[in-house]
Amino acid sequence: MTQFGVGEAGQFLLELLPKFFYFSNYELLPGECNIVTLVERQCADSLEEGDETMLALLQLAGEGADDLLDEDYESREAELQAASMELSDQVFRYWKQNDALSVVMATDMPVVRTDPNTSQEVRERVLKIELHDERNDVKTNFALRSAGFRWFFSFLAAFSAYQDHPERTVVLLDEPGLSLHGEAQGDFLRYVFDELGTHQQVLYTTHSQHMIDPTRYETMRAIHDRATRQNPELGVVITPVSLSADRTTILPVESALGYSVAQHLFLGAGPHLAVEGSSDFMFLLRMSEHLRPQGRAALDPRIAIIPVGGIGTMPAFVAVMGRRMHVRALIDGAHTASVAKKVYGAAAAVGVDEKHIVVLGNLDGLPHTADIEDLFTTKDYLWLYNRSVDRPLQAAELPDTPQPILQRLQVARERDGLPGTFDHAGLAHQLTVYQQEFFVQADPDTLNRFEALFRELAVD
Structure with a gap:
C-alpha cells in the first residue's frame, strides 16, 4: 500500500497527474535581492515570498543563485546582460503600454554590515533589477x-x-491582472492564448470583461454559487455560459460581447448619431424610409x-467617442437643459462642433x-x-x-x-408592424417635423 492507501493502481494514477503552477500577487519580484541570503534560504529549504520568482528569473539567465557569488564576475555580468535583452524582448512583445522600456539586470557589492569581531565592513552581492526608459x-x-x-x-x-518544460503543467491563475488597466489586460490575454496556451494548459478565473475573449466562447465556464442561508446545500454549479441562469454571473461575458459589438459599430468612417434608446432609433429609421422615396429630406445614409x-x-x-470619431447627439426629454449643458461642454472639450448637438426642444412648435x-x-x-x-385613449x-x-399620457394613465x-420601445415597434397603415393616415405636421429634424442632422 502507498501513503494514499490505494495500492499500485493509485500510485500509477498519481504519477499521471500533471504539475500545477499557481501564481498570485505574493510572488512579485523585489527590486533587488541579496544573493547571499537567497542562497542560504535555498540551501535551508526555507524560501520566502518572491524567492521562487527570483530563482526562475536567474534560471532564465542561465544562472543559479550561487553562480553569482563566483569571483568570475565579468562573465556573469555578460550573461546577465544577455538575459536582460532576452527578457526585454519577451516582455515587450506583449506589454504594449510603453515600448520604450528595457530590462537591466546588474549586480553590486554594497556594505551590508560590520563584522563585530574585526570591525571590518562586510560586502555581499546584490542583484538589482531596473527599467531603462x-x-x-x-x-x-x-x-x-x-x-x-x-x-x-x-x-x-x-x-x-x-514554459518549455517537457512535463505537463497546469497553470492556475486566480483573478490575474487586477492591477492592469483594460488594454494591458488585453495584452496579457493575448499572452495567455498565444504563448502560455500553446505550451501548457491554463485555467484562470476573472470578473473582468477585458480578460474574456468572446471568440473563445466554448472554452468559458460560469461559476454560480447558488447557496443561500435557507438552502446552503445548493452549493456551487459550474456550467457552460449558455446554461447559466444567473445573469450576474455571466455579466463579464455580456460586457465583453457588448464592447466587441460596439467597437465594430464604430468602425465606419461616417458620423455617429447618439440617441437615447431603441424607440428613437426605430422612429428615425422608419420615418426616414418613408420620406426619402418622396424626394423629401431624410436621414443622411452615412449616419x-x-x-x-x-x-x-x-x-x-x-466626450469619449468625440476624440476619434465624427459624433452627433440628439437630446430630448425632461432633463434637456442640464443634459444639454453637459453635452455642449463635452463637445467643446474634444472639438465637436456645437451645431452637431441637436436639441429637440429648439425646433419650431415643440415644447x-x-x-x-x-x-x-x-x-x-x-x-x-x-x-x-x-x-x-x-x-x-x-x-x-x-x-x-x-x-x-402619464396624467391620463394615472387617472385611470x-x-x-x-x-x-414596444410602441415604436408598432410603427414597423403597421407601417403602411400608419402613413396612409399620417398628419402632414408629423412628416414636416421629422423632415425639419433631418435637415438639422444633415451632414456638412
Whole structure:
C-alpha cells in the first residue's frame, strides 16, 4: 500500500497527474535581492515570498543563485546582460503600454554590515533589477514601477521555468491582472492564448470583461454559487455560459460581447448619431424610409444611429467617442437643459462642433423639454399608442396643456389607475408592424417635423 492507501493502481494514477503552477500577487519580484541570503534560504529549504520568482528569473539567465557569488564576475555580468535583452524582448512583445522600456539586470557589492569581531565592513552581492526608459533616458528600480507592470513582468519571469518544460503543467491563475488597466489586460490575454496556451494548459478565473475573449466562447465556464442561508446545500454549479441562469454571473461575458459589438459599430468612417434608446432609433429609421422615396429630406445614409442606453450617458459618449470619431447627439426629454449643458461642454472639450448637438426642444412648435414622441401629432402618436396597450385613449382624454405628449399620457394613465410609465420601445415597434397603415393616415405636421429634424442632422 502507498501513503494514499490505494495500492499500485493509485500510485500509477498519481504519477499521471500533471504539475500545477499557481501564481498570485505574493510572488512579485523585489527590486533587488541579496544573493547571499537567497542562497542560504535555498540551501535551508526555507524560501520566502518572491524567492521562487527570483530563482526562475536567474534560471532564465542561465544562472543559479550561487553562480553569482563566483569571483568570475565579468562573465556573469555578460550573461546577465544577455538575459536582460532576452527578457526585454519577451516582455515587450506583449506589454504594449510603453515600448520604450528595457530590462537591466546588474549586480553590486554594497556594505551590508560590520563584522563585530574585526570591525571590518562586510560586502555581499546584490542583484538589482531596473527599467531603462529610453524616452527620458532614466533608470528606475523595478519596485518603483506600477503594480500592473510588476505583476506582468514577475509572472513572465516565474512561468519561464515551466514554459518549455517537457512535463505537463497546469497553470492556475486566480483573478490575474487586477492591477492592469483594460488594454494591458488585453495584452496579457493575448499572452495567455498565444504563448502560455500553446505550451501548457491554463485555467484562470476573472470578473473582468477585458480578460474574456468572446471568440473563445466554448472554452468559458460560469461559476454560480447558488447557496443561500435557507438552502446552503445548493452549493456551487459550474456550467457552460449558455446554461447559466444567473445573469450576474455571466455579466463579464455580456460586457465583453457588448464592447466587441460596439467597437465594430464604430468602425465606419461616417458620423455617429447618439440617441437615447431603441424607440428613437426605430422612429428615425422608419420615418426616414418613408420620406426619402418622396424626394423629401431624410436621414443622411452615412449616419449610424447609436442608442446609448439613456440620456444620462450622452455626455460621456460625446466626450469619449468625440476624440476619434465624427459624433452627433440628439437630446430630448425632461432633463434637456442640464443634459444639454453637459453635452455642449463635452463637445467643446474634444472639438465637436456645437451645431452637431441637436436639441429637440429648439425646433419650431415643440415644447422646451420635447421628447422624440412630440414630433408626432397627438392623433398620430395615439394611433400607435392604442395598438400597443389594452386601454386605448382618445385625444380629448388627455390634459389640454402644452406639455410633452408623454407627460400628458402619464396624467391620463394615472387617472385611470394605471402606471404612469409604459413601454416606449414596444410602441415604436408598432410603427414597423403597421407601417403602411400608419402613413396612409399620417398628419402632414408629423412628416414636416421629422423632415425639419433631418435637415438639422444633415451632414456638412
